[in-house]
Amino acid sequence: MDHGARLPLYVLVRVVLVPAAAGALAVVAARLAAGRARVVTRLLIIGAALGACAAHLGLAGVPSLPPVDTIEWVPLGTAAATLFLLPGVGRRADLAALLAVLAGTACLVGKPVWSQASAPAAMMWIAAIAVGGALAVDGLRWSTERLATAAALFPLVATLVGASLACAAGHSVLVAMMLGGIAANVGALAVGGLVLGARDCGRGLLGVWVVAGAALVLYARLYDGLPTSVTMLLGASLVAPVAVAALPRFRGRSILAPILAAALALGGAAVARSVAAEKEGDAMVGQDAPTSHRVVAGDEAALGQLEPHPLHHVAERRPRLGNRSGAAAPGEPRAQPIRLGRR
Amino acid sequence: MTVLTKIMPLALLAAASASAAAANAPKAGTYTVDAVHSFTIFKIHHFGAGFVYGWFKETSGKFVVDADPRKSSLELTIKADSIDTHDAKRDEHLKSSSYFNAMQFPTITFKSTKVVPAADGQLEVTGDLTIRGKTKSVTAKVSPTGAGEDPQMKYRGGFEGHVTIDRNDFGLGFLPGALGDNVEVTLALEGVAQ
Numbered sequence: 370m371d372h373g374a375r376l377p378l379y380v381l382v383r384v385v386l387v388p389a390a391a392g393a394l395a396v397v398a399a400r401l402a403a404g405r406a407r408v409v410t411r412l413l414i415i416g417a418a419l420g421a422c423a424a425h426l427g428l429a430g431v432p433s434l435p436p437v438d439t440i441e442w443v444p445l446g447t448a449a450a451t452l453f454l455l456p457g458v459g460r461r462a463d464l465a466a467l468l469a470v471l472a473g474t475a476c477l478v479g480k481p482v483w484s485q486a487s488a489p490a491a492m493m494w495i496a497a498i499a500v501g502g503a504l505a506v507d508g509l510r511w512s513t514e515r516l517a518t519a520a521a522l523f524p525l526v527a528t529l530v531g532a533s534l535a536c537a538a539g540h541s542v543l544v545a546m547m548l549g550g551i552a553a554n555v556g557a558l559a560v561g562g563l564v565l566g567a568r569d570c571g572r573g574l575l576g577v578w579v580v581a582g583a584a585l586v587l588y589a590r591l592y593d594g595l596p597t598s599v600t601m602l603l604g605a606s607l608v609a610p611v612a613v614a615a616l617p618r619f620r621g622r623s624i625l626a627p628i629l630a631a632a633l634a635l636g637g638a639a640v641a642r643s644v645a646a647e648k649e650g651d652a653m654v655g656q657d658a659p660t661s662h663r664v665v666a667g668d669e670a671a672l673g674q675l676e677p678h679p680l681h682h683v684a685e686r687r688p689r690l691g692n693r694s695g696a697a698a699p700g701e702p703r704a705q706p707i708r709l710g711r712r
Numbered sequence: 713m714t715v716l717t718k719i720m721p722l723a724l725l726a727a728a729s730a731s732a733a734a735a736n737a738p739k740a741g742t743y744t745v746d747a748v749h750s751f752t753i754f755k756i757h758h759f760g761a762g763f764v765y766g767w768f769k770e771t772s773g774k775f776v777v778d779a780d781p782r783k784s785s786l787e788l789t790i791k792a793d794s795i796d797t798h799d800a801k802r803d804e805h806l807k808s809s810s811y812f813n814a815m816q817f818p819t820i821t822f823k824s825t826k827v828v829p830a831a832d833g834q835l836e837v838t839g840d841l842t843i844r845g846k847t848k849s850v851t852a853k854v855s856p857t858g859a860g861e862d863p864q865m866k867y868r869g870g871f872e873g874h875v876t877i878d879r880n881d882f883g884l885g886f887l888p889g890a891l892g893d894n895v896e897v898t899l900a901l902e903g904v905a906q
Contacts (some may be wrong), residue, residue, distance in 0.1 A: 437845035543810035
């Protein structure tokens with residue numbers, strides 16, 4: 370069996386083709402249903418949900434019930450967002466549903482960390498994530514009313530790709546591929562919508578993406594050491610279209626708006642890639658303690674060189690998370706590594 | 713006659729070795745795993761070509777040796793983030809959510825549920841292996857490796873076990889083309905009698 374040839378195909382199909390196909394099919398179906406606004410909206414929401422979930426299921430498998438690993442809450446949160454936002458019963462009800470799903474997903478994805486942080490700190494983080502996600506959704510929705518839809522979505526695609534590259538270089542390849550899958554899905558819906566004219570970009574569609582993306586980013590941040598700069602960049606990609614839309618000269622469908630947004634996106638992706646390369650460099654230099662795993666593990670000597678864990682200040686106020694220390698206690702012999710093989 | 717003279721010394725040597733090994737089997741008692749002299753080593757096929765070897769630097773636990781092997785037991789705790797495969801980048805990848813997710817699941821545990829004597833003085837140790845929060849029953853072939861006293865007059869006993877697990881059973885199935893499904897694990901344990 371040629372294992373080497375099978376791997377690129379695995380990545381291409383599960384990360385790009387399946388999520389993109391889900392989005393493309395939704396756009397085609399929406400085009401065929403043109404004139405029935407509610408049906409179009411729902412078809413696009415389903416396409417987004419299928420794409421985001423396909424990326425997860427294809428790479429991490431079907432989640433166990435109840436989930437064991439908190440990453441398994443991501444597709445369940447996405448499914449919940451779809452379930453609650455699909456009917457589109459009203460603006461306030463949709464907002465309440467979005468906030469509830471965002472808070473619930475953030476709570477469950479970060480549960481091992483929240484349970485060891487103080488209750489007010491955990492609630493503050495969860496509330497911030499929920500409110501931030503809801504603001505992002507409404508900001509993007511507002512910007513799509515003033516700009517071409519693509520101007521709002523392309524920066525998101527590019528920064529998702531940038532974050533995916535950063536995660537890949539930062540060793541969390543699974544999260545990287547999942548973010549790539551969401552990017553492929555958003556891209557397919559953005560391009561397809563541009564070509565076929567199925568451009569509904571409401572709270573439901575954006576909500577599904579933001580729930581899936583925010584849950585993954587939170588997971589990567591808590592358990593995979595996603596750099597702060599990349600997280601900030603992802604946030605900026607949501608704010609950039611709003612900023613462009615707020616400028617008077619870009620109102621209407623000025624051709625400059627998507628160009629400016631695309632430039633922001635490309636710049637963002639480049640920054641994310643350079644951050645990832647820097648992180649990789651750190652890993653190469655610090656052979657024994659290259660990432661936040663070791664930082665949380667209590668290897669205090671590495672703190673001066675490495676980026677702290679996202680909740681490090683929380684960790685400092687509470688006992689260490691379990692007995693995960695990689696360092697030997699004072700007086701305790703430390704096992705010496707034996708070099709056993711070479712890749 | 714010629715054949716007998718050739719075979720006899722070998723047979724005697726084999727018999728002597730077997731009896732020496734049997735005589736050196738750890739005596740009954742409870743042993744604490746000596747982390748410094750115990751090793752959890754694994755190997756896995758890489759792209760269908762060579763094998764990648766690695767080990768977990770921190771293994772702890774205890775085992776009970778009983779005159780009736782069925783009453784013997786073994787409990788092990790292995791720190792997931794102590795994995796070492798001779799490449800820092802690969803180790804970080806293995807610790808990440810792609811594989812062991814060591815931040816969320818810091819330990820790998822094994823707890824025996826049944827010990828059965830097998831041929832040649834071996835034991836078949838069946839137990840619950842938990843990796844990344846997923847538990848599955850596995851059976852390891854375990855052999856005594858010897859026993860003796862150290863300079864501090866502490867009685868030590870050793871065992872070596874082998875088990876093959878399917879990584880997909882434990883949520884470690886990411887990138888199926890890059891790595892083989894089966895992981896061969898060797899447990900080389902040395903315990904100090906309590």
